[in-house]
Amino acid sequence: MKLTKVLMAVAIIATTLFVGCSPKDADIKAAIEEKIKTTPAMTGATVEVTDGIATISGEVKDGECKTMCEKEIVGMKGVKSVVNNCTVTPPPPPPAPVVIAADDALTKAVTDAVKDFPGVMADVKDGVITLTGEIKKDALKKLMPVLQSLKPKKVDNKLTVK
Template sequence: MKFNKLTFCLLATSAVISFSACKSGLSDDKLEEKIENALTGRKTVDVEVEKGKVILSGTVASEEEKQQIESIAKTAGDKDVKSIQNDIVVSAPVATTPAPITVSNNDATLGAAVNTFMKDFPSVQASVKDGIISVTGTLEQAKIVTLKQGLDNLNPKKVDLSGIVVKK
């Protein structure tokens, strides 16, 4: 069978189009980045991608949130996600009412400011004495910097975080 130039060009073009259509989508790193961006604000959830397989881990407060995160990951990854392994753990919600802080009479103003600030950190307690804020409890490493900076902004003599246990 003889091929003329036109037939050869058509076959070559078809082959190039076929090969480019078979080209895989996003790299694992790009897919992971895309899913993490879609999950912005979910600091307790980790994303890993291996050969298009998405692995979700971390903790959330409810089964609904766990399923919502999986759905967001599927949507964000679209056709590049081959499968999702949802290893997210549903943990009991943390009490939203912080323990009251202990305040000496001379530190009432600082104590009130600390009490207001600590509402965002229900797993730790603070006490104020002689201008020194002492904090105890359990907190994730990522939140310790935010806690320290916020307490420093209240202008105490010192912030003592030695009573904090770092949660992994």
């Protein structure tokens, strides 16, 4: 009877120690998740752990982050191996090129815009509006927004501001 109790106690202690040496999957998962949370480069990754095998998935920023995720986790306690199923977020598409108005339409629109600004001469070539002459500051602040909304390539302002 006494021996049985001793044996049982030994068994319980051994089990506890064994578990202590090799963390449960849930604990490993929690530790990895904590690591992901505190490591900006690992943002986007999720993890599942089965029998010490960590499977990471989700979308991370770039290839470097993907490699880094694996390296970080491989060295963690209780992790036997890592299956890296992370995908890399594709880079955003380049912005659409700026559309420049054709000279004919632009010339007409510029003529309309400067009509009420005596003393201002405007010339349009290859999308560039060149302004010469003179203008008052108040008038310049009215004219410029109009000209820059006509989709010119640029406005070359050579006006003398009075």
